Amino acid sequence: MASSPKDLHFVLFPLMQQGHMIPMIDIARILAHRHATVTIITTPVNANRFRPAITRATKSNLKIQLIELELRLAEVGLPEGCENFDMIPSADLFVKMYAAMDMLEKPSENVFRQLTPAPSCIISDNQFPWTTDLARRLNIPRLVFHGPGCFTYLCLHIVMNTNVLNEINSDSGYFVLPGIPDRIELTKAQADGWGKLRETKEMEDFFKRMEVAADDANGIVVNSFDELEPNYVNELAKAKDKKVWCIGPVSMHNRSFLDVAERGKKAGIDEGDCLKWLDTKEPRSVIFVCLGSMSSICREQILELGLGLELSNTPFIWCIRSTTDETERWLLGYGERVKDRGLIVHGWAPQVLILSHQAVGGFVTHCGWNSTLEGVTAGIPMVTYPQGADQFINERFIIDVLKTGVSIGSEQDKFGALVKKENIKTAVERVMGDEVDGKVRRERARELGELAKRAMAEGGSSYLNTTLMIQDIIEELAKKTKPSQDVL
Numbered sequence: 027m028a029s030s031p032k033d034l035h036f037v038l039f040p041l042m043q044q045g046h047m048i049p050m051i052d053i054a055r056i057l058a059h060r061h062a063t064v065t066i067i068t069t070p071v072n073a074n075r076f077r078p079a080i081t082r083a084t085k086s087n088l089k090i091q092l093i094e095l096e097l098r099l100a101e102v103g104l105p106e107g108c109e110n111f112d113m114i115p116s117a118d119l120f121v122k123m124y125a126a127m128d129m130l131e132k133p134s135e136n137v138f139r140q141l142t143p144a145p146s147c148i149i150s151d152n153q154f155p156w157t158t159d160l161a162r163r164l165n166i167p168r169l170v171f172h173g174p175g176c177f178t179y180l181c182l183h184i185v186m187n188t189n190v191l192n193e194i195n196s197d198s199g200y201f202v203l204p205g206i207p208d209r210i211e212l213t214k215a216q217a218d219g220w221g222k223l224r225e226t227k228e229m230e231d232f233f234k235r236m237e238v239a240a241d242d243a244n245g246i247v248v249n250s251f252d253e254l255e256p257n258y259v260n261e262l263a264k265a266k267d268k269k270v271w272c273i274g275p276v277s278m279h280n281r282s283f284l285d286v287a288e289r290g291k292k293a294g295i296d297e298g299d300c301l302k303w304l305d306t307k308e309p310r311s312v313i314f315v316c317l318g319s320m321s322s323i324c325r326e327q328i329l330e331l332g333l334g335l336e337l338s339n340t341p342f343i344w345c346i347r348s349t350t351d352e353t354e355r356w357l358l359g360y361g362e363r364v365k366d367r368g369l370i371v372h373g374w375a376p377q378v379l380i381l382s383h384q385a386v387g388g389f390v391t392h393c394g395w396n397s398t399l400e401g402v403t404a405g406i407p408m409v410t411y412p413q414g415a416d417q418f419i420n421e422r423f424i425i426d427v428l429k430t431g432v433s434i435g436s437e438q439d440k441f442g443a444l445v446k447k448e449n450i451k452t453a454v455e456r457v458m459g460d461e462v463d464g465k466v467r468r469e470r471a472r473e474l475g476e477l478a479k480r481a482m483a484e485g486g487s488s489y490l491n492t493t494l495m496i497q498d499i500i501e502e503l504a505k506k507t508k509p510s511q512d513v514l
């Protein structure tokens with residue numbers, strides 16, 4: 027019978043999307059540091075993205091392994107190798123990926139039956155609803171990892187489980203979200219970021235299965251910390267009638283240069299060069315601009331964003347993805363104009379490394395949850411530039427609950443409309459400038475950054491929550507083995 031973490035074997039199923047895989051890999055290493063055995067089940071392309079981090083972990087004697095399973099992509103009509111959501115050309119093809127993910131149930135069970143020591147707990151992304159049945163067949167507990175923080179999870183719970191959206195006619199008028207401690211105003215389109223995705227019957231059914239699977243879980247693992255959203259941790263636990271363990275910010279578990287620098291993908295810049303560039307800048311003078319791993323903005327918006335940064339006269343690092351040849355040509359001239367104070371990164375930025383440099387004083391973010399939390403951890407205020415999914419809800423959290431952000435203006439424009447360079451300049455100046463409200467935001471952000479560090483340190487709230495979560499699994503396992511012992 028399991029009596030300590032070293033007797034436990036956690037099997038993790040991360041969703042194949044950077045914003046879900048990156049924190050799950052961190053969670054895997056956190057558990058392995060507590061002496062548990064950890065297996066991560068994923069596909070070859072995704073395993074390759076994380077192999078360097080896992081190899082480093084095993085070299086430092088952590089019991090952690092990657093197991094690769096093939097997605098049957100041809101059967102669902104996706105091209106070979108298209109194993110991550112960031113490789114799927116358009117959102118209407120996501121349904122095919124979910125179909126391929128469903129086919130992993132049987133091969134996963136075969137893997138489980140051969141693993142030694144025998145698995146004792148599943149931690150699964152919510153988007154693998156069949157892991158509920160797998161856990162039941164294996165008679166082991168299953169925890170669910172959903173992605174966002176407690177505030178956003180609770181807002182989504184209300185949106186999905188009440189009639190609130192049906193009572194609102196207009197997509198663009200603001201309404202007050204009922205049933206939560208703060209006054210939060212959203213439009214219907216912002217609150218229902220996956221509305222478009224749910225329009226087909228297949229996806230509607232998939233969302234229902236996810237809800238049922240979340241209800242069946244033994245508890246919820248959240249990448250957040252108690253001090254960040256104390257009211258919402260409790261409210262979420264009540265709404266879901268489940269234990270909620272905030273064990274983050276999990277990105278802070280990375281201590282070595284390579285673990286901080288290499289998260290998820292090869293960066294489009296030499297990390298050392300990036301740090302050298304930052305070393306030449308004044309403390310808290312640089313704004314970092316990065317819109318996550320999935321969102322791609324159109325050419326016109328790239329130009330507006332660049333021009334807004336130029337107008338703001340603030341030093342910046344700007345991470346740009348998926349540009350056309352035409353945009354690349356424009357960037358050549360633009361780069362020349364701003365070369366004294368702007369660094370452009372193509373593709374993937376070493377985000378956490380950049381954010382943790384003392385020269386960085388602000389973050390233009392699309393408000394993905396990991397980026398939000400990484401900005402909080404860095405102790406800096408944010409310019410919020412949400413695009414869809416849960417990002418408009420996270421924006422409200424940053425602005426209305428944490429009070430450390432300034433909106434870029436995507437909330438004022440129609441959903442998806444261009445944000446103008448003047449709005450960008452104003453938002454950047456408000457966050458980086460010395461006006462009284464800017465100073466208050468900066469101080470508040472600094473305090474939250476300190477709280478984040480304390481939460482992850484030994485004896486901090488997230489450290490203790492990890493201990494409690496492990497203890498709870500040990501108790502669950504004891505309950506499950508008890509009846510058979512009684513029979514004996």
Ligand code: UDP
Nearest residue numbers: 045048318319320374375377394395396397
């Ligand atoms: N990220 C990064 N470099 C990039 C883009 C993203 O390191 O150029 C990381 C970022 O640090 C975060 C994750 O990718 O950990 C993105 O997750 P998030 O929830 O912020 O947004 P998503 O990409 O899922 O929309």
